[in-house]
Amino acid sequence: MNDAYDRRLFAGVDIGGTTTQVVLCDDDLNVLDRAETATPADRGGRAMIRAALDVLAPLLEHTPGRLTGCGVGAAGVVDSATGRILVASDSFTGWAGFGVTEALEEALGVPAFLDNDVNAFLYGETSGGAVRDERDVLGITLGTGVGGALWSGGALFTGPHGAAGEIGHIPGFGDLLCSCGGRGHLETLASGRSIGARYAERTGRRLTAREVAQAAERGDEDALAVFRAAGDGIARAIVMTAGVVDITTVVVGGGVSRAWPLLSPVVLASLAAEPPVSGHPVRLVRSGLGSDAVPVGAAARARRELAVGAPA
Ligand SMILES: [Zn+2]
Missing domain, CATH: 3.30.420.40 (ATPase, nucleotide binding domain)
Incomplete structure (x- = not known):
């Protein structure tokens, strides 16, 4: 046997x-x-x-x-x-x-x-992905919406209502209407749906997030501006999170993270300009397990x- x-x-x-x-x-x-x-x-x-x-x-x-x-x-x-x-x-x-x-x-x-x-x-990324065995991580998913989750001291930290780390729906990111009915949430800048919507507002052209990314790669200024706003928003959410719970690492997944060469330089530049209060730079990594x-x-x-x- x-x-x-x-x-x-x-x-x-x-x-x-x-x-x-x-x-x-x-x-x-x-x-x-x-x-x-x-x-x-x-x-x-x-x-x-x-x-x-x-x-x-x-x-x-x-x-x-x-x-x-x-x-x-x-x-x-x-x-x-x-x-x-x-x-x-x-x-x-x-x-x-x-x-x-x-x-x-x-x-x-x-x-x-x-x-x-x-x-x-x-759970996937800390168990067998890009942040394997790390103890203090913010997870962000950039898909149709923006999701967030916290790993603290080597375990998932959910909070009493399961909402800990939900950075997609915290305000302070402008005044646009969010899918949840709120206003100015990070999701209005950084989700796949929002990237398409923000580009359409600037140009009148309706593209998917992937198409906006392709336009940005060709040097389309409006598409670049949309990704800059998304990256700046993500960086500010990271700094806020790091100020509340102290993290070493951020792992980013979801369909929009395929535009990593566009997003990561913006997020890193923004983090460098306004570093977390700990004084320790936060490591930014892309999902290791993908889909x-x-x-x-x-x-x-x-x-x-x-x-x-x-x-x-
Ligand atoms: Zn919202």
């Missing part, structure tokens, strides 16, 4: 608004196999979990080992203690209030864990909870 049949496996699931990604990892968080499927976001929580289980099943059949735990990263506000979705965006039907971990545990027969997708991203960060991070949370000697 092969030892591979005894090894522990961890499943990681990323439930996004359009796509559900599933990975199967070994005990070192190497991705052994993966699959994805469309998220049936309009058909309710049970259908969404069923879709994830349907693509996970063949991976489990083909991969030697025994499933030990399953982690899920999901957009929205989640209660990671009870494994329930608390608040979901309008694009999801029957998701808010759904007991995600209960449904998974019933189907898989192993413990399941639920995290907000940005928190899962940070795997959320599902691998979800698996990492399960592995952490089920580590030998972990508190029950």
Whole structure:
């Protein structure tokens, strides 16, 4: 017999608004196999979990080992203690209030864990990504929206309401209307949607964030200005965070981080001009796991909870 049949496996699931990604990892968080499927976001929580289980099943059949735990990263506000979705965006039907971990545990027969997708991203990057084994990190995701999460003293710091590190929705970044209904939030400058909107306001042309980045690379002054504003905003959010909780490192992921050659020089210049109060420069790194960060991070949370000697 092969030892591979005894090894522990961890499943990681990323439930996004359009796509559900599933990975199967070994005990070192190497991705052994993966699959994805469309998220049936309009058909309710049970259908969404069923879709994830349907693509996970063949991976489990083909991969030697025994499933030990399953982690899920999901957009929205989640209660990671009870494994329930608390608040979901309008694009999801029957998701808010759904007991995600209960449904998974019933189907898989192993413990399941639920995290907000940005928190899962940070579990991934600190466990096996760009900030592996670092203790004090701010995680930022620049996607459709702007997400933030805090890793403090070697563990996720969520705060009493799960909102710690949510830098996307703090004010002080102008006066534009945010997707959440607030005004002047960082998200109005730095999300993919906002980058497109800010460019359209300047030029009358509607482009995606990726197209704005391509225009900036060609020297388009309006596109460059939009990315400058995004980078300056991100830098100010980093300085504020560093002043409150003291961090050594910032890791940035999400689709907009593909424009790293445009963004990072702006953020670094802004950080150099206004350094954190600690006097220690903050290290800025790009996600090491890329689009795997959320599902691998979800698996990492399960592995952490089920580590030998972990508190029950
Ligand atoms: Zn907001």
